[in-house]
Amino acid sequence: MKKLLFVFVIFPLYFFGQINPINFENPGVGSVWTWTVFENDDNPILEIINNPISSGINTSKTVAKFTARRLGQPWAGCETLHGSDIGSFSLDSSNCIIKIMVFKNKISDVGIKFVDPTSAAQPEIKVSNTLVNQWEELTFDFSSRIGVFPIIKDQMVIFPDFDPNPRYDDEVVLFDNITFTGFNNPLSWECMNSICTPQNNNSGSFSDSLSCVNFCMQSSAFNFNVNKKKIIRISNFLGQESSRNKYIPQIYFYEDGTVEKKLLKNY
Structure with a gap:
């Protein structure tokens, strides 16, 4: 054989830039984007609410609230709109480290992936929170995806509670302050x-x-x-x-x- x-x-080389940071403030970035919720039972909308714990590492006024339904899939999540919102960009050494602040009442993975205009994508990268009932910043290293198909992305997908175990109740996850920074x-x-x-x-x-x-x-x-x-x-x-x-x-x-x-x- x-x-x-x-x-x-x-x-090919492309010179675009994603919008950064995504802070859900008004005025700000992310609060008026077209977020679509998927695989989450009745798919309640992504809410923009006042930050209930505006101290410590996150003093923002407003944050995103995702309600993971009990009957939703483990990979239930929300995504930005193709062709707008985050903009078109490629990953390189200047933006391959993505950080997001989360507030969760349980330990489970958070997933992030990026999609191109034809809906092609590499699998999500998942990172678990280690703290509960307080803000924590998670770091996602996308440096291994530099130069990997699809090169140009125009959509971000977030999986706030990527947990293979059954949910016994609805789970509320808050997230905020998504940033793109460079590798070293x-x-x-x-x-x-x-x-x-x-x-x-x-x-x-x-x-x-x-x-x-x-x-x-x-x-x-x-x-x-x-x-x-x-x-x-x-x-x-x-x-x-x-x-x-x-x-x-x-x-x-x-x-x-x-x-x-x-x-x-x-x-």
Whole structure:
């Protein structure tokens, strides 16, 4: 049985930006968006309410209130409107860390994912709260999704109570202050010896890692059954060392000094 198939792509560049931060204030961002609730029994609307605990880490006046119905699905959630609201954007080193404040009375996962205009999406990333009955900020690391299809997103989906266990009553989850920040917040990126390197100043040629990788490395044909070059290192688009993964663009460094950017479809 043949066991190959590496597919290589050159990623197009886009320069859009998501709206940031999403704070549900008036005036502000998020409070008048078209939020659609799904898979939640009778799908009660996402409410914008006064912050019941406006102290500690969250002193906002208003927040979002999601009521997870007892008969709703574990993945019940809410989503923004395609083509408006959050805007069109791609993930790169400047915005791949997403944070959200939540107020929950139970421990369960919160999920976030991003969708393109055709409804294509990678699976959600889930993070559990560790505190109850108080505000807590959760951090979602989307750096592994940089350069991964679909490149351009225009919708955000939030799963406030992603719990596989049955709900015995309706669960109210508050969330607020969704932010997009950079990975270690480098000021610029530079292509050095076919490696994208973060700079601590503005002297780099590129403002984000995705732009740098597209110009820094050339994709090339590769057959796993034929090419026996010794791999000495694999990294992601942020230069972090990683193991070999399918369906995620990675950078391969070989013993002979060559470097290849590729998307592994099968091995």
